[in-house]
Amino acid sequence: MRPYRPQEIEPKWQAAWERDGLFRADDSPEDGRERFYKLHMFPYPSGDLHMGHAEAFAISDIIARYRWMQGYNVLHPIGWDAFGLPAENAAIQRGMHPKDWTYGNIPQQERSFRRYGMSFDWTRMLATSDPEYYRWTQWLFLQLYRAGLAYRKMAPVNWCPKDQTVLANEQVVQGRCERCGTIVVRKDLTQWFFKITDYADRLLEDMRELDWSDRVLSQQRNWIGRSEGAEVTFEIAETGDRIPVFTTRPDTLWGVTFFVFAPEHPSLERLAEAGGSADAVKELQDRLQRSDPAERQAASPRDGVALGVHAVNPVNGERVPCFVAPYVLMDYGTGAVMGVPGHDQRDFEFAREHGLEVRVVIQPPDVPEVEPTEMTEAYPHEGVMVRSGPFDGVRSPESIAQVIAWLEDAGKGRAAVSFRLRDWLISRQRYWGPPIPIIYCPACGDVAVPESELPVLLPEDVDFSPHGESPLARHPGFVDVACPSCGGPAKRETDTLDTFVDSSWYFLRFVSPRDPVRAWEPEDVERWLPVDLYSGGIEHAILHLLYSRFVVKALFDLGLVPFREPFTRLVNQGMVIMDGGAMSKSRGNLVGFAEELDRWGADVIRLTMMFAGPVEDDLDWATVSPAGVRKWLGRVWRAVHEVAALKETAGEVDGSTGGALRRVTHRTIKVVTADYDRNAFNVAISKLMTLTNEIQRVLEGGTVSVPEAREAAEALVLMLAPMAPHLAEELWREALGNAETLVHGPWPAWDEDLAREDVVVMVVQVDGKVRDRITVPADLGEDDARTRALDSGRVRALLDGREVVQVIVRPPRLVNVVTRGSN
RNA sequence: GCCGGGAUGGCGGAACUGGCAGACGCACCGGACUCAAAAUCCGGCGCCCGCAAGGGCGUGGGGGUUCAACUCCCCCUCCCGGCACCA
Structure with missing residues (x-):
């Protein structure tokens, strides 16, 4: 028998599958097979794959191959x-052009x-930097622009000083740039x-x-x-x-005993003027201007x-003093809050600091x-309304709805919903991305680039070193353009x-990746989408996944796709770590994917990854054993060859295993x-190991x-x-x-009997404790079961002197025999 | 603080819908083969008592429901993830 040598068989079958085009999805409408769209989050072409890719893509490939074998297209x-x-x-960093770097990495x-x-x-391979792709990214932008879903505004935005560009809220993690970790600063910019x-x-x-x-x-x-x-609504007296x-309350x-504005509130200047506090307010604002958000929170x-x-409380006409305080945020709610120190901890602390009245209205x-003066903290929970005019005695939470109804009747307020989510900032002051297809004309204003002129090509001869403004702005050949509407001189958007x-x-593009006249074929989109099973890292839990969901919903509303959600089922693989922590060059524990692949072969790596545990758990490469998996595959190899050899010698067909196998x-x-x-997959592997053991046992038993x-x-x-496609x-x-190849199945069927x-x-239990085990036929009836259990010698001994x-x-x-003791 | 998830041998982890806890593997221990080692094969392996037969305990902790609880309910501890002066 030949030995199992992954290095020999793996390239052989890879070439064969490729030659026969076995993994080409069939677009033809006549294809009667059920379709399955298995997608894994596409990678950034960094030059090589690491162990994280090895796990993630193993999962994706296993699922895809499993569906092929089940007869899916x-x-x-x-x-x-x-x-x-x-x-x-x-x-x-390497002194290269991003294009050369990117397209050099892809083949590797x-x-x-x-x-x-x-x-x-x-x-169907594509790259988002291909003009044939980003043409349609620009097209997508224009669809949203026309629908009023893409707009430009001046706003305080997150700026990464290192990357020299703005960032979306989602790309700021605890005040730092998600990519480089630099503390972001606030800037007022039009974006x-x-x-x-x-x-x-x-x-x-x-x-x-x-199904996420x-x-x-x-x-x-x-x-x-x-x-x-x-x-x-409060009126300023x-x-x-x-x-x-x-307010949620x-x-x-x-x-309410006071009223507070955020330092960036637009009405502030005028109000301060009226109240004679302009200097003090200005001083506060200047001080805040100089500190970053974290300091701002920590300082005082x-x-x-x-x-x-003073603000007038609409429910009782009381005049309460107004303040400006940094604890009120401009970008949440309305940028102003009512101060209820009795029932909000922040308001409570503010009131104590500034000597303001604390009033208890929820008992x-x-x-x-x-007693308000003895309170050491606010009471933010439920209770009975007191000192609340018409509402005395009403209990929360029902009270909230009643108050809202009353406010609406009286024209003093209305039910409202507030979101933390902010609009998605999509412009970047960097080079390597699709130019935003907008032209600014002094006569016509903002003009969309006509779809027939897409793509707006990204010029290559650009000084793309980051300067804080868009590199494209320094490229006159790009910027200056004739207005598509009036033909006059105009300028391109450079972000x-x-x-x-x-x-x-x-x-969406994957269903018709080469279509030259539209972003996708509607029929193909209908046939393939939504994605049946999407896999990828948990780090995109919000970013990519939320954005994609939004885009699909917008496209649905525009009648461009017939579904509302892009990814029906989602699986997030865990991280591959080493010795309990991240793999990194600095920790000196980097495991190279290429080296492991050379050493073990693809099948062993794939199985090792899958056997380590549930796919969504982190996987510590230091605690797994490719050697153990390799050993098992060696046993599979031998067992299958020995079974195959039986056929040649034949003659020993008998029922000796009694059908047990x-x-x-x-x-x-x-x-x-x-x-x-x-x-x-970890459980599947364990069952396959057991099956291997059973086959071996039968082979060793002599008669087969x-x-x-x-x-x-x-x-x-x-x-x-x-899981181990080459070996298989x-x-x-x-x-x-x-x-014939097994790539397209058949997946084995089982006989239920x-x-x-x-x-x-x-x-057999006595009082819930296992006292005996009896081998019985599976179709045993209830009476037989009882009889045989009670007949068991071990059980009878235990029942002696006890009442059943x-x-x-x-x-x-x-069978569980419940007794009452008399001894 | 709020929301979500979790805790099972030395380790990774199994356990359908409440019905044998610890499958499968790793590590470890013992044995076979070998001059020796590697590889391979066989056996053992939750904890405690016991020569053994056997018994007791055991799924983070405490309570409860049930003939029966890793699984369901209540309380608590700790760990992981998210949000967080969010009004």
């Missing part, structure tokens, strides 16, 4: 998230994927936005139909941050300004300045009346689009199929039923195929002698 495409800062920065990474046995439809906030409610609502993990769903829910409450506030309106938490004007249940715009629609085989097919369906052994070996090979194909074709066990071990109260019989697995 599978779309499993690959492309490159090629535009964006990482590529641009990497290129600058492609080779690694092929060596790993990936079943991609390579004919392009997508109006994702219009979709906040639907993004929340439609999550119900998604709670983890991702809760992250999106938190990010959108919906809260219900009321908007109530001295000036007549009407200032709305948002309208039931505390009678407890209950900082604030009185404005000298906690089951405690004596609260480029955020990388996340590129990736928010690529799953058949039963094991069919039971294994049944459970392993279920394991594949729920992506429980050849058809039985062969059926077991074939099933084993087929079920192993998605080699055994299928060369050892078992099949003429055989999958059912015929004899089982029945547990009850016998629970659950044939054929368990």
Whole structure:
């Protein structure tokens, strides 16, 4: 028997599959197979694959291959998230042009994927930096622009001083740039936005139909941050300004003792003027201007300045003093809040700091009346409304709805919903991205580039080193253009689009990647989408996944796609770590994918990754054992060859195993199929190991039923195929002698009767403790079960001197004899 | 603080819908083969008592429901992830 040598068989089958085009998705409408769209988040072409890719893409490939074997017409495409800062920065570091860097890396990474046995439809490969792709990214922008979903405004935005560009809120993590970790600063700039906030409610609502993990769903829910409450308008007594506030606790309106504005509030200047506090307010604003958001919060938490004007509480006509304080944020709610120190901790602290009255209007249940001067903290919970005019005695939470109804009747306020989600900032002051297809004409204003003139090509001869303004602005040949509308001299927009715009629609382009006249074929989109199973890293829980959901909803509203959600089912693989922490050059624990691949081969790496644990858990490479997997595959190799050899010598067909192996085989097919369906590959592998053990045991037993052994070996090979495709194909074709590839199946079927066990071990308990085990037929009746359990010698001994109260019989697995002791 | 998830042998992890806890593997221990080692094969392996047969305990902690709880309910601890002066 030949030894198992992955290095020999893997390239052989990779070449054969490629030659026969086995992984090409079939677009033809006549193809009667059910379709399956398996997509993995496309990678950034960094030059090579690492161990994280090895796990993630193993998952994707296993699922795709499993569906092929089940007879599906599978779309499993690959492309490159090629535009964006990482590529641009990497290129600058190496003194290269981003284009050369990117397109130099792609073939190398492609080779690694092929060596790993990936079943991609390579004919559909695309890169977001291809003009044939970003033409349609620009087209998408224009669709949203026309629909009023892309707009430009001056706003305080996040600026990364290192990357020299603005960032979306989603790209700022704890005040730092998500990419480079630099602390971001606030700047007032005119920028392009997508109006994702219009979709906040639907993004929340439609999550119900998604088969995604709670983890991702809760992250999106938190990010959108919906809260219900009321908007109530206060009038400024001295000036007549009407200032709305948002509150989730309208039931505390009678407890308002002051009113606070955010330092950036637009009405502030005028009010300060009226109140004679202009200098003090200006000083506060200047001080804040010089500090970053983190300092601002830490410095003096209950900082604030009185404005000298008063707000009138609409519910009782009381005049309360107005303040400006940094704890009120301009970008949430209305930028002003009512101060209810009795029932909001921040307001409480502010009131104590500034000597303001604390009023209790919600009485906690089951405690004596609260004395405001003795309070050490606010009471933010539910209770009974007191000192609240018409509402005295009303309990929360019902009180909130009642107060809102009352406010609406009286014209003093209305029910309102507030979101944390902000619009998506999509313009970037960097080079390596799709130019935004807008032209500024002094006569006509903002003009969309006509679709017939797309793509707006990204010029290559650009000084793209980051200067804080768009590199394209320094390229006169790019900037100066004739207005498409009036023909007069005009200027192009010089910002480029955020990388996340590129990736928010690529799953659509994969269905018609070469279509020269439209972004996608409607019929193909209808046939393939939405994506049946999407896989990728949890780091995109909000960013890419939220953006893609928004884009699809917008396209749905425009009648451009017939579905509302892009990704029906989502699986997020865990990270690959080393010795309990991240792999990194600085920790000196970097495991090279290429080296591991050379050493073990693709099949062993794939299986090792999958056997380590559930796909969504982190995987510590230091604790796994490719050697263990390699050993098992060696046993599979030998066992299958030995079974195949039986056929040649033949003659020893008998029923010596009594069909036991058949039963094991069919039971294994049944459970392993279920394991594949729920992506429980670690469990599937353990069952296949057990099947291998059973086959070996039968072989060592001397007498073997050849058809039985062969059926077991074939099933084993087929079920192993998605995970270890090269080994499986080699055994299928060369050892078992099949003429056709197993890539397109068939996935083994099981016989339900055989999958059912015929004899089982029945547990006999006395008072819930296992006292005996009896082998019984699986179709054992209730009476038989009871009789045999009570006949058991061990049980009878234990029952001596005890009264049997009850016998629970659950044939054929368990009998529990319940007793009452008399001894 | 709020939201979501979790805690099972030395380790990774199994366990359907409440019915034998610890499948499968790693590590470890013992044995076979070998001059020796590697490879391979066989056996053992939750904890405690016991020569053994056997018994007791055991799924983060405490309570509860049930004939029966890793699984369901209540309370608590700790860990992971998200949000967080969000009004």
